[in-house]
Amino acid sequence: xxxxxxxxxxxxxxxxxxxxxxxxxxxxxxxxxxxxxxxxxxxxxxxxxxxxxxxxxxxxxxxxxxxxxxxxxxxxxxxxxxxxxxxxxxxxxxxxxxxxxxxxxxxxxxxxxxxxxxxxxxxxxxxxxxxxxxxxxxxxxxxxxxxxxxxxxxxxxxxxxxxxxxxxxxxxxxxxxxxxxxxxxxxxxxxxxxxxxxxxxxxxxxxxxxxxxxxxxxxxxxxxxxxxxxxxxxxxxxxxxxxxxxxxxxxxxxxxxxxxxxxxxxxxxxxxxxxxxxxxxxxxxxxxxxxxxxxxxxxxxxxxxxxxxxxxxxxxxxxxxxxxxxxxxxxxxxxxxxxxxxxxxxxxxxxxxxxxxxxxxxxxxxxxxxxxxxxxxxxxxxxxxxxxxxxxxxxxxxxxxxxxxxxxxxxxxxxxxxxxxxxxxxxxxxxxxxxxxxxxxxxxxxxxxxxxxxxxxxxxxxxxxxxxxxxxxxxxxxxxxxxxxxxxxxxxxxxxxxxxxxxxxxxxxxxxxxxxxxxxxxxxxxxxxxxxxxxxxxxxxxxxxxxxxxxxxxxxxxxxxxxxxxxxxxxxxxxxxxxxxxxxxxxxxxxxxxxxxxxxxxxxxxxxxxxxxxxxxxxxxxxxxxxxxxxxxxxxxxxxxxxxxxxxxxxxxxxxxxxxxxxxxxxxxxxxxxxxxxxxxxxxxxxxxxxxxxxxxxxxxx
Numbered sequence: 060x061x062x063x064x065x066x067x068x069x070x071x072x073x074x075x076x077x078x079x080x081x082x083x084x085x086x087x088x089x090x091x092x093x094x095x096x097x098x099x100x101x102x103x104x105x106x107x108x109x110x111x112x113x114x115x116x117x118x119x120x121x122x123x124x125x126x127x128x129x130x131x132x133x134x135x136x137x138x139x140x141x142x143x144x145x146x147x148x149x150x151x152x153x154x155x156x157x158x159x160x161x162x163x164x165x166x167x168x169x170x171x172x173x174x175x176x177x178x179x180x181x182x183x184x185x186x187x188x189x190x191x192x193x194x195x196x197x198x199x200x201x202x203x204x205x206x207x208x209x210x211x212x213x214x215x216x217x218x219x220x221x222x223x224x225x226x227x228x229x230x231x232x233x234x235x236x237x238x239x240x241x242x243x244x245x246x247x248x249x250x251x252x253x254x255x256x257x258x259x260x261x262x263x264x265x266x267x268x269x270x271x272x273x274x275x276x277x278x279x280x281x282x283x284x285x286x287x288x289x290x291x292x293x294x295x296x297x298x299x300x301x302x303x304x305x306x307x308x309x310x311x312x313x314x315x316x317x318x319x320x321x322x323x324x325x326x327x328x329x330x331x332x333x334x335x336x337x338x339x340x341x342x343x344x345x346x347x348x349x350x351x352x353x354x355x356x357x358x359x360x361x362x363x364x365x366x367x368x369x370x371x372x373x374x375x376x377x378x379x380x381x382x383x384x385x386x387x388x389x390x391x392x393x394x395x396x397x398x399x400x401x402x403x404x405x406x407x408x409x410x411x412x413x414x415x416x417x418x419x420x421x422x423x424x425x426x427x428x429x430x431x432x433x434x435x436x437x438x439x440x441x442x443x444x445x446x447x448x449x450x451x452x453x454x455x456x457x458x459x460x461x462x463x464x465x466x467x468x469x470x471x472x473x474x475x476x477x478x479x480x481x482x483x484x485x486x487x488x489x490x491x492x493x494x495x496x497x498x499x500x501x502x503x504x505x506x507x508x509x510x511x512x513x514x515x516x517x518x519x520x521x522x523x524x525x526x527x528x529x530x531x532x533x534x535x536x537x538x539x540x541x542x543x544x545x546x547x548x549x550x551x552x553x554x555x556x557x558x559x560x561x562x563x564x565x566x567x568x569x570x571x572x573x574x575x576x577x578x579x580x581x582x583x584x585x586x587x588x589x590x591x592x593x594x595x596x597x598x599x600x601x602x603x604x605x606x607x608x609x610x611x612x613x614x615x616x617x618x619x620x621x622x623x624x625x626x627x628x629x630x631x632x633x634x635x636x637x638x639x640x641x642x643x644x645x646x647x648x649x650x651x652x653x654x655x656x657x658x659x660x661x662x663x664x665x666x667x668x669x670x671x672x673x674x675x676x677x678x679x680x681x682x683x684x685x686x687x688x689x690x691x692x693x694x695x696x697x698x699x700x701x702x703x704x705x706x707x708x709x710x711x712x713x714x715x716x717x718x719x720x721x722x723x724x725x726x727x728x729x730x731x732x733x734x735x736x737x738x739x740x741x742x743x744x745x746x747x748x749x750x751x752x753x754x755x756x757x758x759x760x761x
Contacts, residue, residue: 065188066262068155069254070199070244072131073102075206076154078123078145079136080106080114087136087160089114090208091196098198098205098212105130123148130154134196134206139163139174142192146178150185157182159191160208165250166193175252182253194249195225198232200242201268207247216241218353219263221256222275223248231275231342239489240350243268257285264292271352272298273345282326282660286334286684293335297352297512301339302327325666326658329682333691335515337508344504347496351505354492355470357513360437362388363506364430365411367442368418368449372476372499373411376440379503384510385438387411394433401425416446420455427463427471438470438510439463440502445480457484461491470509474502521688524724526561530732533559537735540760548758549594550639556758560725562741563718563752565644571637573619577612579640586610588641588754589618591626595633597757602629607643615640644754645747649705649714653723655685655730656738663730667695667723669704670743687727692720705746718751719744737761 075095080088088106092114095104106114111121120126123145126133133154135142142161149157164175175192182189190197196207200215208225213232220242222228228247235242244266246259256274263269272292279285292298331338339345363385367373377387387410390398395408401422407413412430414422423441430436441460445453457475464471473488473495475481488495496502536556540548548556554564566583569592570576580587591604599605604626606618619638626635650670655663663685668674681695696702696719707713722744730736739758744751 065155065186066254066258068131069158069188069190069197070262070266071202072156072204072206074105074127074130074132075100075102076105076107076120076123076126076130076133077114077136078107078133078142078149080117080119081108082112082114087208091134091136091160091206092117094205094207094209094212099203100205101203102131124152126152126154128152131156132206133157135159135161137161139171139192143174143178143181146181146187146189147185150181150187153185154187156188157190158194158196158206159189159249159252160194160196161191162193164192164252175250179252187253188258189253190246191249192252193225195228195247197247198242198245200245207245209245211236213245214239214241216243216353217268217270218242218273218349219244219246219266219269219271220273221246221248221259221263223251223277224275225249227275227342231346235346238346238350239486240346240353243270251280255280255285257281257288260285260292260298261288264288264295270296271349272296273349274298274300275342275345276300276302279660282330282658283662283684286330286661289330289334289336293512294516297337297348297509298335299337299339299345299348299352299508300331301342301345323656323658323664325680325682326661326664326684329664329684330661333684335512337511347494347501348505348508350489351470351472351494351509352512354494355464355472355509356468357516358438358470358506358510359513361386361510362435362437363503364388364390364433364436364439365442366414366423366426366430366439367411367444368414368416368423368446369442369444370407370411370413372442372444372474373407373413376442376474376499376503377411379500380507383503383507384514385503385507388435390430391433391435394429394435397429398426416444417448419449419452420459423456424459424462427459428466431463431467431469436469438472438506439467440472440474440499440506442474442499442502443476443481443484445475445477450480453481453484454487457487460488461493464491464493470506472496472502472506474499519690521690523686524689526721526725526728528561528725528728528732529559533729533733537733537760541735545594546760547594547597548760549597549756550592552594553756553758556729557753557756560729562722562725563750565642565752565754567639567641569637570619570640573616576615576619576638576640580609580612580615583640583642586643587615588643589615589622590639590641590755591622592636592639593626593630593633594636596626596630596635599755602626604629641754644743644745644752645750647710647712648745648747648751649710650743650745651705651719653726653741653744654739655726657730657734657736663727665695665723665727665730668699669701673699673701685727685730687724689720689724692723692727695723696720712748714746715748715750716746719746722751722753735760 080092106119165172205212568579588607655665666682668680673679679700683691705714737759741756
């Protein structure tokens with residue numbers, strides 16, 4: 060509760076001290092003070108400068124210690140070392156929150172990083188909420204408060220936005236103002252020494268003035284905490300995030316910019332999926348989606364009515380719907396009959412509803428009325444192309460779109476194609492809170508995101524599954540390997556660890572000679588698999604050191620000789636124990652691969668794919684963060700493109716999907732329990748109609 064009060068002091072201050080305010084234009088302190096006054100902030104402002112000069116008509120304090128006790132917010136506009144001294148004094152007043160605009164901290168290197176750590180310690184010791192350093196500040200339009208370096212003050216609205224980059228913030232507010240897009244809260248996070256995205260997200264999720272949350276992210280310090288908070292936030296409000304630094308060059312640039320490392324792109328994608336975050340592909344996409352969420356209600360289903368005066372754009376929109384999560388339903392028969400009464404006979408009465416090029420104001424009005432009343436549709440996309448014969452009716456059509464939107468609870472998205480001829484109509488629509496786009500693809504993309512949000516907020520509660528496991532045995536295996544300095548578990552040692560989690564493993568026996576191999580096969584039962592046994596050889600299949608379907612002792616002896624001699628030639632430095640004799644997996648089976656790797660920001664990232672070209676060449680891989688719920692495991696299997704193969708499209712028999720789900724959940728439990736395991740590969744997981752087994756595995760311990 061105390062944190063909430065301190066953030067309330069940051070967002071809704073009654074008193075603000077500007078440390079480093081000066082009467083000279085062009086300085087940071089002068090700009091902040093001027094912006095506070097220009098925005099119409101009604102609270103008390105206390106400028107602070109050593110000379111005690113008047114700043115923009117406000118009487119100044121000479122010392123930081125002269126400001127009133129329990130001031131809500133201090134904005135520090137001083138060089139780094141002086142800023143730290145001021146922060147220490149503010150902590151004694153005490154001041155509840157602060158904004159540090161000063162650059163020269165973690166983004167500059169080791170010396171700046173040490174200063175930033177000191178800033179964080181001061182803030183923690185004094186229990187102060189600190190925004191920055193190296194930030195532009197913040198705006199709260201509900202309070203008419205521009206406590207920032209932004210020259211433009213944002214329009215009032217229901218969107219809240221945060222970003223690391225001050226430049227991105229400046230661009231965003233300037234663009235949004237020209238697009239009639241309004242904000243409730245607008246924040247530049249800077250280096251996030253104290254206040255991170257997670258704490259901001261928690262506050263904004265409960266903020267009554269915020270309907271939509273936007274973010275620009277380059278790195279996350281505590282990814283697991285962020286995912287937990289995002290899951291709670293997205294259950295209430297849409298959260299759209301643009302993440303920079305996905306490519307190696309971009310990640311390096313982001314690290315230099317923000318002074319922190321970025322995580323793997325796959326980990327971020329998994330985090331977004333599991334927390335309901337809508338991922339924007341670029342800045343334009345982020346604000347396009349924000350406009351739709353800000354202006355319109357969420358669709359309650361996937362069915363879209365497309366109303367157009369041109370067939371081509373309607374077809375493009377329909378294609379985009381089918382490629383995403385939306386559907387194109389046929390109107391009800393009574394709706395078709397109504398449209399036949401006023402549309403020309405050569406119009407298309409189905410969906411898209413193509414009114415043809417001469418459709419004017421009245422035609423648009425009557426058609427939108429029909430589809431709005433049709434219960435088969437959950438949303439409406441209205442497309443207009445500026446045909447020559449309707450130029451003088453474009454503004455009237457915009458008025459009818461506004462009326463239609465106000466008379467229905469369904470979301471209405473407009474697409475006015477062109478520029479100059481539709482500029483005035485587009486302005487009308489945006490002012491009336493109707494999202495309007497230039498291209499059908501953009502309109503569909505935004506509506507699709509809205510439906511995804513509706514589906515996420517109305518999803519079934521995740522089912523958490525905890526399997527029985529021998530955690531003492533598992534830790535003993537890991538600790539033994541760590542103690543003796545070995546960092547890779549293979550073959551029987553890896554199986555010993557896996558057995559602690561009751562992973563299904565085919566019976567496996569180590570044979571040091573061909574005679575022992577024959578005895579082992581007799582015990583297991585033919586046919587069997589033979590594979591080399593060596594802690595230094597993990598990629599056995601790639602080296603030809605595995606033989607399957609061995610049916611007889613003679614075949615087994617020959618295979619033993621071939622595999623051991625081939626291993627001796629190809630892996631001269633490897634210590635060879637002999638061969639492993641293993642029971643064959645299920646018949647009519649498919650082979651899958653399950654892996655996990657520990658991401659420094661998000662923890663274990665689990666991946667699933669079919670074996671072979673599907674993952675290696677085509678990148679057909681699904682991913683989630685551990686721990687997995689049952690829903691996560693089910694989705695991972697079903698979202699890969701090769702899923703029909705698992706369902707038996709080739710063989711005629713479906714693999715046991717429940718058995719694969721169980722293996723995924725067991726591996727998730729292992730990854731969560733044992734942080735010493737840095738990465739693991741279970742390859743192949745052989746899944747047949749009546750079960751699945753893990754035939755081979757390797758793990759790296761560190």
